[in-house]
Amino acid sequence: MAGTGAAPLTYQALLQPSGRRFAARADRTLLASALEAGFALANSCRNGTCRACLRPLHAGRVAYRIEWPGLLPEEKAGGWVLPCVAYPQSDVVLGD
Numbered sequence: 001m002a003g004t005g006a007a008p009l010t011y012q013a014l015l016q017p018s019g020r021r022f023a024a025r026a027d028r029t030l031l032a033s034a035l036e037a038g039f040a041l042a043n044s045c046r047n048g049t050c051r052a053c054l055r056p057l058h059a060g061r062v063a064y065r066i067e068w069p070g071l072l073p074e075e076k077a078g079g080w081v082l083p084c085v086a087y088p089q090s091d092v093v094l095g096d
């Protein structure tokens, strides 16, 4: 029975300063969840290279499934994320 019919793990994402919220599934990128909720966040390549979606992560944690998305180490350390390839690991607050 393990896993059958289980609801996907879902976190809350908040866009600041607009205050818009959307459900962010752990198995989907933040961009995919935002678009599904009807929020047209800037994007282009959707594979972590063009940086069109770059925005600050004010709170929460994300993980990447690709080795090193197109973020400089300083940006990563400074809290910038690429929502097109970032999977939430907690509730998150993103700049919009």
Ligand code: FES
Pocket: 042, 043, 044, 045, 046, 047, 048, 049, 050, 051, 052, 053, 054, 070, 082, 083, 084, 085
């Ligand atoms: S859309 Fe290109 S890096 Fe995110």
